[in-house]
Amino acid sequence: MPELPEVETIRQQLAKQIVGKELQGKKVIGVNRRAKILDIEFADKSHLIFHLKLTGQLIFNGTPGKHTRRVFNFNDGSCLIFNDVRKFGWYKIVSESQLKDIKKKLGPEPFGLTEKQFALMIAKKPKAKIKTLLMDQKFIAGIGNIYADEILFASRIHPLRVAGALGPREIILLLGKIKEILTAAIKAGGSSVSDYLDAFGQKGGYSRKHKVYQRTGQQCVKCGSIIERIRLAGRSAHYCPNCQK
DNA sequence: ATCGGTACCTGCACGC
DNA sequence: TGCGTGCAGGTACCGA
Numbered sequence A: 001m002p003e004l005p006e007v008e009t010i011r012q013q014l015a016k017q018i019v020g021k022e023l024q025g026k027k028v029i030g031v032n033r034r035a036k037i038l039d040i041e042f043a044d045k046s047h048l049i050f051h052l053k054l055t056g057q058l059i060f061n062g063t064p065g066k067h068t069r070r071v072f073n074f075n076d077g078s079c080l081i082f083n084d085v086r087k088f089g090w091y092k093i094v095s096e097s098q099l100k101d102i103k104k105k106l107g108p109e110p111f112g113l114t115e116k117q118f119a120l121m122i123a124k125k126p127k128a129k130i131k132t133l134l135m136d137q138k139f140i141a142g143i144g145n146i147y148a149d150e151i152l153f154a155s156r157i158h159p160l161r162v163a164g165a166l167g168p169r170e171i172i173l174l175l176g177k178i179k180e181i182l183t184a185a186i187k188a189g190g191s192s193v194s195d196y197l198d199a200f201g202q203k204g205g206y207s208r209k210h211k212v213y214q215r216t217g218q219q220c221v222k223c224g225s226i227i228e229r230i231r232l233a234g235r236s237a238h239y240c241p242n243c244q245k
Numbered sequence B: 001a002t003c004g005g006t007a008c009c010t011g012c013a014c015g016c
Numbered sequence C: 001t002g003c004g005t006g007c008a009g010g011t012a013c014c015g016a
Helices: A004-018 A098-103 A115-123 A130-135 A145-155 A168-187
Strands: A026-032 A038-043 A048-052 A056-058 A068-073 A079-084 A092-093 A228-232 A235-239
Touching: A004 A038, A004 A168, A048 A098, A079 A168, A092 A098, A092 A115, A092 A235, A115 A168, A130 A145, A145 A168, A145 A235
Parallel strands: none
Antiparallel strands: A026 A038, A038 A048, A048 A092, A056 A079, A068 A079, A228 A235
């Protein structure tokens, strides 16, 4: 499930619980995130990294169930449960240099981007549809289907618009909304559409704030028009036909 | 080089 | 009740 806000929520929660503990004799010295990858860092410079894909969960001190793929036991008796209904998620131990290679292939983290940098990135992809770009992890890291839809609604940009057609003011607005919405979603503990749970097994509160995602056929909160859904690059795109041009 | 379509896997909601 | 269809927070791989 998780996109940047969900992985970041789990990261913050886990960091408080497991830093300083030992897993198979290796001391945890940090819990990091890059894009949608969660990274548990050990004192010996190895890293246990996870990608939760659509339905992965990491529950601290959870109870193993039907979809539990792995239980990680810490030296103090606590544990971390990895659940994944659809089995797309993965975890592996990597070295510092392997992790560096993985990170290198990803685009920039949204929060560090300046308007100038973002405008330059957009200018290099004039023909790409804007929603496809937002979800491209090599273009910008961490945004998936939920937040791409919500960000475009907040920016009043139609998902099929081509990047080259965005004006300078729209590009600045878009970057602002990317940061604003991701920040708000982290604050709310992410979005729970169906499977997502945080590291304590709780649902995220941001789903209640979705304005377009999975609101097909319902009224736009701004103008009352009916929210539409189209197919784009194999995914659903939800948008308000009146607000988003 | 960049696009869309498909595959990976399981479960759920819906219509007949 | 049961079956078939379509859909789901992601991404890798394929051929056009």
